[in-house]
Amino acid sequence: MTRQQIFDKIEVISKKIFGKETIISEATSSSDIEKWDSMNHVVLISTIEKEFAVTFDIMEVIGISKFGDFIDLIEKKQTQCS
Amino acid sequence: MNNIEQEIRNNLYEFYDHIAQIKGIHSEEHDHWSVIRNTPGVWPRIIYKIAPKIVEPKSAILFSEKVKSGTYPEIVIASEENIQQVDPFLRSKGFYPYSAWKGMAISNRTDIKAPYLPEKIEVVKLESSADIKQWIKVVTSQLISPARLEKQLLESLIAQPQIEAFLLKHNGVGVSTILVFNSENSTGLYLIATDKSLQRQGFASLLVQHILFQEFQKSINPIILHATPKGEAVYSKLGFIPLNQFFLYRFLNIHL
Numbered sequence: 001m002t003r004q005q006i007f008d009k010i011e012v013i014s015k016k017i018f019g020k021e022t023i024i025s026e027a028t029s030s031s032d033i034e035k036w037d038s039m040n041h042v043v044l045i046s047t048i049e050k051e052f053a054v055t056f057d058i059m060e061v062i063g064i065s066k067f068g069d070f071i072d073l074i075e076k077k078q079t080q081c082s
Numbered sequence: 083m084n085n086i087e088q089e090i091r092n093n094l095y096e097f098y099d100h101i102a103q104i105k106g107i108h109s110e111e112h113d114h115w116s117v118i119r120n121t122p123g124v125w126p127r128i129i130y131k132i133a134p135k136i137v138e139p140k141s142a143i144l145f146s147e148k149v150k151s152g153t154y155p156e157i158v159i160a161s162e163e164n165i166q167q168v169d170p171f172l173r174s175k176g177f178y179p180y181s182a183w184k185g186m187a188i189s190n191r192t193d194i195k196a197p198y199l200p201e202k203i204e205v206v207k208l209e210s211s212a213d214i215k216q217w218i219k220v221v222t223s224q225l226i227s228p229a230r231l232e233k234q235l236l237e238s239l240i241a242q243p244q245i246e247a248f249l250l251k252h253n254g255v256g257v258s259t260i261l262v263f264n265s266e267n268s269t270g271l272y273l274i275a276t277d278k279s280l281q282r283q284g285f286a287s288l289l290v291q292h293i294l295f296q297e298f299q300k301s302i303n304p305i306i307l308h309a310t311p312k313g314e315a316v317y318s319k320l321g322f323i324p325l326n327q328f329f330l331y332r333f334l335n336i337h338l
Contacts, residue, residue, distance in 0.1 A: 042178035062182040
């Protein structure tokens with residue numbers, strides 16, 4: 001899966017969680033989205049884990065602050081699997 | 083004295099234990115974890131003091147039953163000790179990690195001076211009803227939502243000899259808060275918050291410096307705190323050293 005394909009899937013998920021009007025980029029962080037609170041953070045993590053069939057390590061989770069971080073981690077895990 | 087990493091944990095657990103003992107606060111102490119089951123929407127609601135033995139079958143079943151009962155808090159705090167063992171357990175029970183606090187400490191130093199407080203700024207010990215009201219307003223705006231801090235709980239806390247709370251005022255209005263908890267071997271700083279509209283102007287930093295100077299005059303114990311990711315840089319500049327981590331989990335009760 002390419003970086004763009006990963007981003008597109010995450011964009012769909014983010015619209016489901018934060019509202020369809022939400023526009024994101026790789027640099028978008030929790031401070032840019034008002035609805036990105038602790039509850040929605042865990043919903044986002046669990047949904048992305050399920051969608052991409054990956055599990056983020058505890059240290060990886062706490063390092064996530066923007067959408068680009070998710071993409072980096074998913075790419076890394078894809079490389080490890082292939 | 084315990085080593086400082088352990089003391090950072092002990093101070094936090096003792097602080098919550100004090101809250102748990104306050105009349106009217108529902109709490110439970112189990113062999114391998116403790117819980118403050120305050121009313122939903124009221125701070126604090128937390129599962130803490132998690133021991134690695136929580137994963138053992140008997141404990142695990144009891145913990146599951148408690149979580150399924152729907153009366154348990156949404157937030158868990160787990161120390162980094164044995165986290166690799168505790169993390170999969172918590173996830174299997176529906177708790178997902180979302181943030182981490184850095185345990186930080188500063189030892190007593192003679193070079194710490196009283197900070198200069200500009201004319202319009204004062205630091206008051208929390209006593210008057212008006213100050214308590216302002217203090218609560220600032221703290222409540224910064225708690226993990228949805229949560230409010232009740233006046234009765236704060237009054238019960240500051241009535242205890244180990245606990246003091248302070249409010250930094252600018253032009254007579256409460257801007258930053260701090261609560262100081264003295265345990266036997268350390269002084270813990272809690273509920274450091276600044277009014278949302280006045281953040282990033284150095285008010286909390288000034289208040290912490292003021293308290294460092296004040297507490298180091300009274301005791302040789304180290305001062306510890308548990309910093310959010312945003313707060314870590316601020317406290318590092320004041321001389322605090324990061325020594326360990328605490329992981330925050332939230333119960334996932336919404337699925338897409």
